[in-house]
Amino acid sequence: xxxxxxxxxxxxxxxxxxxxxxxxxxxxxxxxxxxxxxxxxxxxxxxxxxxxxxxxxxxxxxxxxxxxxxxxxxxxxxxxxxxxxxxxxxxxxxxxxxxxxxxxxxxxxxxxxxxxxxxxxxxxxxxxxxxxxxxxxxxxxxxxxxxxxxxxxxxxxxxxxxxxxxxxxxxxxxxxxxxxxxxxxxxxxxxxxxxxxxxxxxxxxxxxxxxxxxxxxxxxxxxxxxxxxxxxxxxxxxxxxxxxxxxxxxxxxxxxxxxxxxxxxxxxxxxxxxxxxxxxxxxxxxxxxxxxxxxxxxxx
Amino acid sequence: xxxxxxxxxxxxxxxxxxxxxxxxxxxxxxxxxxxxxxxxxxxxxxxxxxxxxxxxxxxxxxxxxxxxxxxxxxxxxxxxxxxxxxxxxxxxxxxxxxxxxxxxxxxxxxxxxxxxxxxxxxxxxxxxxxxxxxxxxxxxxxxxxxxxxxxxxxxxxxxxxxxxxxxxxxxxxxxxxxxxxxxxxxxxxxxxxxxxxxxxxxxxxxxxxxxxxxxxxxxxxxxxxxxxxxxxxxxxxxxxxxxxxxxxxxxxxxxxxxxxxxxxxxxxxxxxxxxxxxxxxxxxxxxxxxxxxxxxxxxxxxxxxxxxxxxxxxxxxxxxxxxxxxxxxxxxxxxxxxxxxxxxxxxxxxxxxxxxxxxxxxxxxxxxxxxxxxxxxxxxxxxxxxxxxxxxxxxxxxxxxxxxxxxxxxxxxxxxxxxxxxxxxxxxxxxxxxxxxxxxxxxxxx
Numbered sequence: 049x050x051x052x053x054x055x056x057x058x059x060x061x062x063x064x065x066x067x068x069x070x071x072x073x074x075x076x077x078x079x080x081x082x083x084x085x086x087x088x089x090x091x092x093x094x095x096x097x098x099x100x101x102x103x104x105x106x107x108x109x110x111x112x113x114x115x116x117x118x119x120x121x122x123x124x125x126x127x128x129x130x131x132x133x134x135x136x137x138x139x140x141x142x143x144x145x146x147x148x149x150x151x152x153x154x155x156x157x158x159x160x161x162x163x164x165x166x167x168x169x170x171x172x173x174x175x176x177x178x179x180x181x182x183x184x185x186x187x188x189x190x191x192x193x194x195x196x197x198x199x200x201x202x203x204x205x206x207x208x209x210x211x212x213x214x215x216x217x218x219x220x221x222x223x224x225x226x227x228x229x230x231x232x233x234x235x236x237x238x239x240x241x242x243x244x245x246x247x248x249x250x251x252x253x254x255x256x257x258x259x260x261x262x263x264x265x266x267x268x269x270x271x272x273x274x275x276x277x278x279x280x281x282x283x284x285x286x287x288x289x290x291x292x293x294x295x296x297x298x299x300x301x302x303x304x305x306x307x308x309x310x311x312x313x314x315x316x317x318x319x320x321x322x323x324x325x326x327x328x329x330x331x332x333x334x335x336x337x338x339x340x341x342x343x344x345x346x347x348x
Numbered sequence: 349x350x351x352x353x354x355x356x357x358x359x360x361x362x363x364x365x366x367x368x369x370x371x372x373x374x375x376x377x378x379x380x381x382x383x384x385x386x387x388x389x390x391x392x393x394x395x396x397x398x399x400x401x402x403x404x405x406x407x408x409x410x411x412x413x414x415x416x417x418x419x420x421x422x423x424x425x426x427x428x429x430x431x432x433x434x435x436x437x438x439x440x441x442x443x444x445x446x447x448x449x450x451x452x453x454x455x456x457x458x459x460x461x462x463x464x465x466x467x468x469x470x471x472x473x474x475x476x477x478x479x480x481x482x483x484x485x486x487x488x489x490x491x492x493x494x495x496x497x498x499x500x501x502x503x504x505x506x507x508x509x510x511x512x513x514x515x516x517x518x519x520x521x522x523x524x525x526x527x528x529x530x531x532x533x534x535x536x537x538x539x540x541x542x543x544x545x546x547x548x549x550x551x552x553x554x555x556x557x558x559x560x561x562x563x564x565x566x567x568x569x570x571x572x573x574x575x576x577x578x579x580x581x582x583x584x585x586x587x588x589x590x591x592x593x594x595x596x597x598x599x600x601x602x603x604x605x606x607x608x609x610x611x612x613x614x615x616x617x618x619x620x621x622x623x624x625x626x627x628x629x630x631x632x633x634x635x636x637x638x639x640x641x642x643x644x645x646x647x648x649x650x651x652x653x654x655x656x657x658x659x660x661x662x663x664x665x666x667x668x669x670x671x672x673x674x675x676x677x678x679x680x681x682x683x684x685x686x687x688x689x690x691x692x693x694x695x696x697x698x699x700x701x702x703x704x705x706x707x708x709x710x711x712x713x714x715x716x717x718x719x720x721x722x723x724x725x726x727x728x729x730x731x732x733x734x735x736x737x738x739x740x741x742x743x744x745x746x747x748x749x750x751x752x753x754x755x756x757x758x759x760x761x762x763x764x765x766x767x768x769x770x771x772x773x774x775x776x777x778x779x780x781x782x783x784x785x786x787x788x789x790x791x792x793x794x
Contacts, residue, residue: 065512067426068552073534074517078476099534112536112692114518115476127477131438131686132636132679133595133668168520168686169438169636170477173595173668174602183479212448212480225483226476226515232490236499240469240510248424251552 051090055083058229059098065237067244067251069099073109075227077116082224086117114167115226122161123218124201127180128194131169139177142194149198160204175211182216184209352610352649354618355581357589358562358569359605362449368484370491373452379497381568385460386505393464393571400570400578401587405442406432406523406560407634407663408739409586409652412567418547419465420555427467428556431458431564432528433474433481436520437635438686439666442591443561445603447474447481450565451488455511457564459502460571462509465557469510473528476516485513520690524738525558527692538694539738560664562591582608586651586662596631596669597623606650613646616669626671630754634663636683637743639750640676660750675770676755677762680747681709687744698741701732705748715776717763722752 059076063069073095080091092106099106110116117125128134128143146164150156155163172178175187179194181201186209189197200206208215216222224230244251366372373379385393398413419427431454435443447454458470474482489511492498500508514532521527522537529551531537550556566588570578579587586608592615595601599620606615612631622628628643633650638661641648645658655662670679688702705728708721729745736742752759762768767775 068533070534071514071532071552074531075515077517078515109534109536112519113476113516116517130682132670132682133439135682136597136670136674136679167477168689169436169440171435171441171444171475173439173441173593173666176595176601180477183477185480209480214480214483222479225479228486228513228515231486231513233493236493236510237512239500240508240512243508244426244469247426251426251554253549253553 051080051083051088051094055079056094056098058227059094061234062227062229063098065234065241067241070101073099073101073106074113075229077106077110077113078223079227079229081116082220082222082227085120085122085220117163119155120157120161121163121219122155122157123204123220124160124162124181124206124216125183125219126162126164126198126201127167127170127183128164129168129170129172129176129178129180130166131173133173134169134176134178137176137188138191142177142179142189142191145191145195146198149195156202159202162198162201164198172211181206181209182219182222184214184216185211187211351581352607353614354610355589355605355607357581357605358446358453358566358591359603361453362445362603368449368451368488370452370488370495373450377572378452379456379503379568381570381572382456382459382463382497382503384571385463385568386503386507388463388571390464390466393460393567396570396575397464397567399575400566401584402563402566402570402578403586403652404560405562405566405590405664407437407637407661409662412559412563415547415559416461416464416557418545419557420548421466423555425554426469426552427465428551428554429458429461429465429467429470430525430528430532430551430556430558431470431472431561432523432525432558433472433478433561434516434520434523434528435475435478435561435664436523437637437664437666438683439593439595439632439635439668440664441593441595442603442665444475444478444481446561446565446591447478448484451481451484452492453565453568454485454561455488455492455497456568457566458511459497459509460567461557461559461564463502463507464567468508469512471512471514471532471551473522473532474513474515476518482513482515489513519692520686521692521738521740524740527738528558529556536692538692539740583649583651583653585653590650590665592650593664593666594619594669595666597626597671597674598669599623608651609649611647611649612667615650615667616646619669622669622671626673628669629672629674630670630676630751632666632668632747633660635666636668636686637661637739637746638663639746640754641750642754673770675713675768675772676751676758677709678713678768678770678772680751681706681713683747684709684744687740691740691744695737695741697732698736698744701728701736701741702744704728705744709748712759712762713768714773715762715766715768717759717766719760719763721763722756722759726752 062075063072066072076095077087080087084091087110092103096103096106128139130139130143143166170178172185178187179189179197206216361367361376394413394416402412403409404412433443462470498511502509516522519537522531524539526540527537546556581589589605590608592604592606594604604618630640630642632638632640633655641658641660648654648658652662684705688706691698691702693699708725711717725748729749732741733745
């Protein structure tokens, strides 16, 4: 398979579900894997083009997340949890046996094609040791059962998960599911995104609002933000929210936890660091810029 | 303190056949909390959550009602409610079963949260690896839209609420709320500088709250049954039931719902006692990032305040039980490797510290450790704790610092005997001590 016009249309459809297009990047990268079996260069280029990003920006994201694979996986990905609870139940030996069975490699293209990996905690410690095939859970498994799973996957016939009862689909089919393209509520989500983008102050960052880079200050090329956002960008934002600060701080202090104290302190300090509040009230002395080095990064 | 021990509150639908289906859910009190919420003012809902004393179930234990009251109203921006379903703290497995078995419970909670916060859009940020939970949630959301619980006219009230299921791609750090927001925006999941807080500038620069699955799912129960019902369990500061994940060396590891205030020892009994009659040696009360405690602390009531008084944290409710057959040092090494792998790389103490902690621990388990390494570990931890950008760095140091406090003798045995006393690693043939003068020298290319 390769990226086609259909892939592009589906990627554009995913972008429409979010009031700011870039939010669709993770789903689009799942979509790319569902076509190419991994995050290919072509796939990253497509994501960049659809979202108006540079390929470097997409690459930075694609290489950050464990589930985006930079080489072809084959039909089945086997993940062995090797965190302590699974490890003491025998998972480390299972993982090592998997690698040995694949000839010392992590990818074995023979048969149905498998990739093996060790995973961090898969969130099912009551079933230790746990193996996943294309993110379907199996556990607890004996060493022999685990080897049986590998062989079944290589033969293209993995059994149903003893946890969910589902037979794992192929890697590309599972990745398509993860993209959400077939979730079945597309029109509703597009309408929701459209309404948000048309809000009095639409979602997006104004320069100086956070330390995040503003990707598309005038609205992005796919039309998100757009004119409504530009108007908000040119005019000063509305009066800053004043969430009854005194009351809030008193309540925080009453809870008595360290976190609460810390947060209370930070909430009271919020004003000085929020651009909305930089203009001092008439009877207040001007806000002196903080010498705290952390604050300097806010300019980005 | 209220009653303790096992309870059936939030998990009561788990055993009902087919409750993931909307019709069955409706037959079992489903969307009753939402019906009640639709007759309340937003501030009343927030007040009810405040009165219940519900504390965040994602690890920090921050009061949920208070968090909701911070969300900026009337700014002209959309308001977002985000569900943190990126469950990944080692030892934690409570949110995934909830979403798999009773997905409408979470959807109902999201809608109620939306009403409380004047939010018309929710996102469920789901851990990517949870294929079955994603399948269940997607189907439940379809049903909820079809039946008018979601969409332009929630239950004929004229209120709008839309819900997007967003599957992530595998990064523990995205459980940190600002990293989650960055990830949801299509960026690398790295934490943000605060302030500004998400309550004012969160998702897409808009007022946002991020709450754990269990916290959100609790709200319809509180509205349906009342604050007193919720407060019949637990203590004044830690009220309510808690979904517990009991794992490790017990006979029946699994999900248990208990009243807060139940002792750790009672929970071990609930899980069938120690596996094969082994002897309890240590436990992590709330996941791998909470300091481990020795067996002598097993009579501690499981509340935020009592666990904190013992020097640890309640965390996510992930109780990990280990016996005298298990090596503390090797367990710590594996936890440390986890944090090393999951560090996002944004700040130096965590990124570099994780690497060096793993190196030193690995040297100790393979027989090359030196006594000075114990001070070295403490020193590196001291340079990470409180100096990293987010709590991941702090969490990395917890297992090391706590194990050195309670089980220093095991470290010393590894070093003195130049081998793993549990036989997990072959001793180095001549047990060489690696020359290791200073970090920069050792780090540079040879």
